[in-house]
Amino acid sequence: MNSSTQETTKPKKKGGLAGITAGQTAIATVGKEGKGLTYRGYSIYDLAEHSTFEEVAHLLLVGHLPNQSELDEFKTQLRANRAIPEELCSALRDIPADAHPMDVLRTGCSMLGVLEPEKSFADQQRVALRMLGAFPSILLYWYRFKNGGTKIDFASEQDSIAGYFLEKLHGKNPDETHVRAMDVSLILYAEHEFNASTFTARVCTATLSDQYSAITGAIGTLRGPLHGGANEAAMELIEKFDNPDVAETGLMKMLAEKQLIMGFGHRVYTVSDPRNEVIKSWAEKLSHQVGDTVLYPVSVRIAEVMWREKKLFPNLDFFSASAYHFMGIPTPMFTPIFVLSRVAGWCAHIFEQRSNNKLIRPGAEYIGPDDQKYVPLSERS
Numbered sequence: 001m002n003s004s005t006q007e008t009t010k011p012k013k014k015g016g017l018a019g020i021t022a023g024q025t026a027i028a029t030v031g032k033e034g035k036g037l038t039y040r041g042y043s044i045y046d047l048a049e050h051s052t053f054e055e056v057a058h059l060l061l062v063g064h065l066p067n068q069s070e071l072d073e074f075k076t077q078l079r080a081n082r083a084i085p086e087e088l089c090s091a092l093r094d095i096p097a098d099a100h101p102m103d104v105l106r107t108g109c110s111m112l113g114v115l116e117p118e119k120s121f122a123d124q125q126r127v128a129l130r131m132l133g134a135f136p137s138i139l140l141y142w143y144r145f146k147n148g149g150t151k152i153d154f155a156s157e158q159d160s161i162a163g164y165f166l167e168k169l170h171g172k173n174p175d176e177t178h179v180r181a182m183d184v185s186l187i188l189y190a191e192h193e194f195n196a197s198t199f200t201a202r203v204c205t206a207t208l209s210d211q212y213s214a215i216t217g218a219i220g221t222l223r224g225p226l227h228g229g230a231n232e233a234a235m236e237l238i239e240k241f242d243n244p245d246v247a248e249t250g251l252m253k254m255l256a257e258k259q260l261i262m263g264f265g266h267r268v269y270t271v272s273d274p275r276n277e278v279i280k281s282w283a284e285k286l287s288h289q290v291g292d293t294v295l296y297p298v299s300v301r302i303a304e305v306m307w308r309e310k311k312l313f314p315n316l317d318f319f320s321a322s323a324y325h326f327m328g329i330p331t332p333m334f335t336p337i338f339v340l341s342r343v344a345g346w347c348a349h350i351f352e353q354r355s356n357n358k359l360i361r362p363g364a365e366y367i368g369p370d371d372q373k374y375v376p377l378s379e380r381s
C-alpha cells in the first residue's frame with residue numbers, strides 16, 4: 001500500500017492553533033504531501049504490515065528499528081517492568097469500580113511517579129520503559145479486582161504488550177488473530193506528531209518537569225471525546241442501530257441537529273486518515289470471525305453517509321471501536337488501550353523536547369475591557 005498524497009495540512013478554520021507550526025520534530029510526519037503518516041521516515045503501512053508494536057516502540061524511543069538482539073533485550077526489559085509495587089496495587093484497590101479507566105490510568109501513572117520518581121533526565125529511558133511495561137498491569141489490576149475480586153499476578157508467557165493485555169483482561173490465553181489485531185492497533189496509535197496530548201506532554205516537559213507529570217497531563221488530554229475518547233463514543237453510536245437502514249435514518253437526524261459524529265473528521269487530514277484503511281480491514285476480518293452481521297455493516301453505512309453528506313471520513317477511532325468490540329474488549333477500555341500505545345510516542349517527544357529545550361509560552365491577543373476604574377469592595381453594588 002502507498003501512503004495517500006491527498007492529505008494536506010490546510011487549516012479548515014481559524015482558532016485552536018490550526019495550521020500553526022509550533023515546533024520541529026524528527027519523530028513523525030502527519031498528512032504531509034508525498035509522505036502521509038510516517039514514524040521516523042517509515043510508512044505506517046509498512047510498519048502495520050510487517051512490524052510489531054515493540055519494534056515500533058524501539059524505533060520511537062531509541063531512534064531506529066531494532067535488530068534481533070536489540071529487540072530481544074527491549075522485550076526482556078518491558079517484561080521485567082510489568083510488575084507493580086504493592087503500594088500502587090493498594091491505591092488501585094481503593095479506586096471505585098465505577099471510575100473511568102482513564103482516570104485509573106492517570107492516577108496510576110501519577111502514583112508510580114510518587115513511588116519511583118524520575119531522579120534525573122539521564123533516567124528517562126528507564127522511566128519510559130517502566131511506563132510502557134507497567135501501564136497494562138495498572139489498568140488490568142484495577143479492572144479485574146473491581147470485576148470479580150481477582151488480584152492478578154503479573155507473570156505471563158505472553159512476550160508482547162498486545163498478548164499480555166488480552167491475557168490479563170480475559171484471564172485466559174488470547175486468540176492469535178486477536179493478538180495480531182491488537183498489535184497492529186497499537187502500532188497505529190503509537191505516534192501522531194503534535195496532537196493535543198503530545199503537545200500537552202511537550203508543554204509540561206518544556207518547564208523541565210518530570211516525565212511522569214508530562215504523561216499524567218497527556219493522559220488527561222487524551223481522555224476527551226474530541227481526541228482519544230472518540231473511540232468509546234463511536235462504539236456507543238454504532239451500538240444504537242440494529243441495521244444499516246436504521247443507522248442511515250438515525251445519522252441523518254443527528255446531522256440535521258448539527259450533532260458531532262465521533263470518529264469522523266480530523267484537524268490535519270482533509271480527505272482520509274491513512275490509518276483507517278488498515279484498522280477497517282481488521283474490523284472486517286474480526287467481524288467475519290465472530291459471525292457479526294450488524295455492527296460492521298452499520299459502521300460501513302455510517303461511514304458512507306458521513307462522506308456523502310459531509311465529506312467527512314472515518315479517523316482511526318471509528319473502526320477501532322468495532323475491532324475492539326469483536327475482541328470482547330469492554331468499551332471503557334478503548335481509550336486506555338490508546339494510552340498503552342501512545343505512551344511510546346509521548347516519551348519520544350519528551351526526549352526530543354529535552355534535547356533542545358525552550359519554554360513553550362505563546363502570547364495571546366487581549367480582547368477584554370481596558371481602563372477599568374477600581375472600586376473598593378465596600379462601595380461595590
Ligand code: COA
Pocket residue numbers: 012013016018225226227228230259260261262263264265266267268310312315316317
Ligand atoms: N461530525 C459532524 N461534523 C463535523 C465533524 C464530525 N465528526 N467534524 C467536523 N465537523 C464539522 C464541524 O462542525 C465544522 O462545521 P462548521 O464549519 O459548520 O462549523 C466543520 O466540519 C469543520 O470542522 P472543524 O470544527 O473546523 O474541525 P477541527 O479541525 O476543529 O476539529 C475534530 C477536528 C477531530 C476535533 C473534529 O473533526 C471532531 O470533533 N471530530 C469528532 C471527534 C473525533 O473523532 N476525534 C478524534 C480525532 S482523531
